[in-house]
Amino acid sequence: MNSHRKSVGLRFTALSILAAAQFGMPGLVHAEPVRDAPQAQARTFASVKHIDAGDLNVGYVDEGPANGPVVILLHGWPYDIHSYIDVVPMLTRAGYRVLVPYLRGYGSTRFRDPSAVRNGEPAALASDVVAFMDALKIDKAILAGYDWGARNADIVAALWPERVKGLVSVSGYLIGSQEAGRQPLPPKAELQWWYQYYFATERGREGYARNTHDFAKLIWQTASPQWHFDDRTFERSAAALDNPDQVAITVHNYRWRLGLEKGEAKYAQLESRLAQSPAITVPTITLEGDANGAPHPEPAAYAKRFTGKYRHDLVKGGVGHNLPQEAPRAFADAVIEVDHL
Numbered sequence: 001m002n003s004h005r006k007s008v009g010l011r012f013t014a015l016s017i018l019a020a021a022q023f024g025m026p027g028l029v030h031a032e033p034v035r036d037a038p039q040a041q042a043r044t045f046a047s048v049k050h051i052d053a054g055d056l057n058v059g060y061v062d063e064g065p066a067n068g069p070v071v072i073l074l075h076g077w078p079y080d081i082h083s084y085i086d087v088v089p090m091l092t093r094a095g096y097r098v099l100v101p102y103l104r105g106y107g108s109t110r111f112r113d114p115s116a117v118r119n120g121e122p123a124a125l126a127s128d129v130v131a132f133m134d135a136l137k138i139d140k141a142i143l144a145g146y147d148w149g150a151r152n153a154d155i156v157a158a159l160w161p162e163r164v165k166g167l168v169s170v171s172g173y174l175i176g177s178q179e180a181g182r183q184p185l186p187p188k189a190e191l192q193w194w195y196q197y198y199f200a201t202e203r204g205r206e207g208y209a210r211n212t213h214d215f216a217k218l219i220w221q222t223a224s225p226q227w228h229f230d231d232r233t234f235e236r237s238a239a240a241l242d243n244p245d246q247v248a249i250t251v252h253n254y255r256w257r258l259g260l261e262k263g264e265a266k267y268a269q270l271e272s273r274l275a276q277s278p279a280i281t282v283p284t285i286t287l288e289g290d291a292n293g294a295p296h297p298e299p300a301a302y303a304k305r306f307t308g309k310y311r312h313d314l315v316k317g318g319v320g321h322n323l324p325q326e327a328p329r330a331f332a333d334a335v336i337e338v339d340h341l
Contacts, residue, residue: 043085044236045100048108054131055116059108060101064092069165070138071335073100074129076147077250078216079322080106080240083146086328087335094336099141101132103148105249107240118245120253122176123267123274126155133163144335146170146323147294148253158278159270165282166338168331170323172286172312173302177275181257192295195219199254209247213238223294224320283309283341285334289319289326296321309341 045061052058061081071091073084081100091098102109103125105118129152133141142165143153151174157164158175184190195215198204208215216238220229255261263271284306288299299312315323315330324331 044082045085045088048102050108051132051135052112053135054128055111055113056104056128056131057110057112058101058128058132058135060099060132061088062097062099063088064097065095066097068092068095068097069339070141071096071098072129072133072138072141072143072153073098073324074143074145074149074152075100075103075106076145076149076322077253078212078219078238078241079147079325080237082237083322083325084328085325087324087332090328090332091335094332096142096335099132099136099138101129102240102243103152104128105245106243109243111245117264118248118252119264119267120249120251121256121263121267121271122151122155122253123270124264126152126159127267127270129153129156130160130163139163140165142166142168142335142339144168144324144331144338147321150174151176154280155274157280157282157284159273161280161282166335166341167280167282167284168287168334168338169284170287170289170321170331171292171296172288172299173280173297173305175274175277175305176257177271177277178257178259179275182259189295196254196257199251200258200260205247205251208250212241212246216241219294220322224289224291224322224326225293226291226318227320227322227326277305279305279307281308283338285310285338285341286312287323287331287334288312288314289321289323290314290316291318291320292323294321311341 048059049062050057050059073087075081075083081102084100088098088100125148140163143156145153150169150171153167154169154173154175157167199208217234220234252261256263286299288296303312313334315327317327319327
């Protein structure tokens, strides 16, 4: 990671990048070789705090100056907060207060009501982010994420733009709907979603429950085929999947997408708005790794959904789906740069 953009041709400061965007130059290509996992395999965050927020008691990391501008980093499935283990210190050194919550169904986050629906629909997870901000009395923050975390950030930016100062979204615009999820894709694209159909069966639910860690490792390997993580790096994050709600949340999420499960009535209005593919107006940088093996849209397909200040960057060097952990410098730079976009 220390070799990120060492070549003179790629050594741009935040100001030069901003200038390039303002004068209509194409998105920059970041060259960042994939990290060898042993560099940071044993490190973890110093402490995890907890706060009641909406339906959840949320476990979260809170680092950096208490009065600094707030950045909220949102992780994906099947990963956890350690995707940001190297991004967080980069941002705190730049003066940001950085919050990294465990999503519902991960780590130490728990439902406050034991009888609550273990709902994985997108509007529910995005509403968790707003409730988290409300609980901490944060009016506005930069949101950044990948996978489920990028979708959550996209939704908050689309439906509550007044709460978002800037957005960094890996794989771009990920807002969807049940209607869109019902539409068939070309065979090659359908093949990439094999686990969605697996989860649609009771065999899949039981298989994921029995083999959660092995399942997650397979996803890591296929989604980031050139990322050489080791077992200790994987197990550090896989421990978050031992949450008692992990299987239910995951299965509900993928079944909901196919219209096989209903959502909760309290989110129906939000889902109706999301089905219209609302534009995102806040300053945004989208990122994509050049070796992302997970299903993801092409940048040209979603660029017009971002109607405010916008830039797309390709991160090169064999970078896969878990971009903040594989290319932390590029991700942290994007967060800092979107703050000035």
